[in-house]
Amino acid sequence: MRYKDEIDFKELLKNPIRLFGLSYIYFLFIGGIIGAYYILSFNSITRNETTPIVLADSAQFVQDIPMQRGALIAPVNVTEVGVSSKSLIDKGALLFKTNCVSCHGDNGMGDGVSAAAMTIKPRNFHSSVGWKNGRKISQIYKTLQDGILTSGMPAFNYTPAADRFAIIHFIRTFAADFPVDSLSDLLDLERVYSLSKGTQLPAQIPIKLALQLKAQECSNDVKTVEEFCSSMASTTQEELGAKIAMNVSANQGKIVTVALSAKGKNLDDFIKSVTSDPITIGFKASVARLSNEEWNALYSFLSKVNKDKKS
Ligand code: HEC
Numbered sequence: 001m002r003y004k005d006e007i008d009f010k011e012l013l014k015n016p017i018r019l020f021g022l023s024y025i026y027f028l029f030i031g032g033i034i035g036a037y038y039i040l041s042f043n044s045i046t047r048n049e050t051t052p053i054v055l056a057d058s059a060q061f062v063q064d065i066p067m068q069r070g071a072l073i074a075p076v077n078v079t080e081v082g083v084s085s086k087s088l089i090d091k092g093a094l095l096f097k098t099n100c101v102s103c104h105g106d107n108g109m110g111d112g113v114s115a116a117a118m119t120i121k122p123r124n125f126h127s128s129v130g131w132k133n134g135r136k137i138s139q140i141y142k143t144l145q146d147g148i149l150t151s152g153m154p155a156f157n158y159t160p161a162a163d164r165f166a167i168i169h170f171i172r173t174f175a176a177d178f179p180v181d182s183l184s185d186l187l188d189l190e191r192v193y194s195l196s197k198g199t200q201l202p203a204q205i206p207i208k209l210a211l212q213l214k215a216q217e218c219s220n221d222v223k224t225v226e227e228f229c230s231s232m233a234s235t236t237q238e239e240l241g242a243k244i245a246m247n248v249s250a251n252q253g254k255i256v257t258v259a260l261s262a263k264g265k266n267l268d269d270f271i272k273s274v275t276s277d278p279i280t281i282g283f284k285a286s287v288a289r290l291s292n293e294e295w296n297a298l299y300s301f302l303s304k305v306n307k308d309k310k311s
Pocket of ligand 1: 121122
């Protein structure tokens, strides 16, 4: 006996639409799953999860002022240093090596080792393109004075004026077409920067360091009036006075005022002025019960505070 095939494959191949008739349910099902997955993870699918949003630390891109020793910028005569000479160019070449090569490169092409990491590239001195302040001596002087801080060109305002002119003459040897300054351009430099007078530049430290030092200073500071008083006292008599002052004062902050008022008074006047109205000036009433010896100690302590306050 021959059984009929359960699935008639030949028949199915002849009429493939019937095959679809059986499987569309599975496609629907899979489509449904994909759809559900998409909707459920909509938040993460639409975002690039590999680069999480990080707020930049402002300390990384806000430049602090550098540590600088105070300096006297020696006076120069602008009509002398403003004129190029072999000795100025030679001097400038040396200064260029130590100050500028790291960014502007050995040959002033703007390809120094630090340049690679900079978004705004250091100027190529061989090209006349893109100069912001300009290529005249007077304009480059301004660049060195102020820097172009937004793009990473530092200020060289602590470099002596004569050295700056030497560097300028040197970098102007990189191309033949540097524009010439008129006499009035140079005299303008003198007018703006008083080059013939020289400049006294104050020392400066980075703001961050200053804040740290200040915080340290504050945490080292005597914290309580007690500590303040005993730190002021240098003899046992004064120390005793400091203790008494702590005991008999109602308002420790006012003691210093009392100390100031003790100035020029002898012991008797001092006792009188305190006992006449102790409460108002920050003492407790018990101050009236001090022994002579204790008054003595208190007096010598407060006049010592007074002395130190003045100095
Ligand atoms: C920390 C890197 C760095 C150092 C060091 C540096 N420069 Fe620059 N310099 C730059 C950058 C960056 C620019 C481009 C600035 C811009 O295009 O805004 C620039 C531009 C200049 C310019 C063109 C200004 C203009 O008008 O566009 C001059 C001139 C210059 N530098 C001179 C010097 C001299 C001279 C020195 C050394 C005394 C020096 N630089 C040291 C980074 C530096």
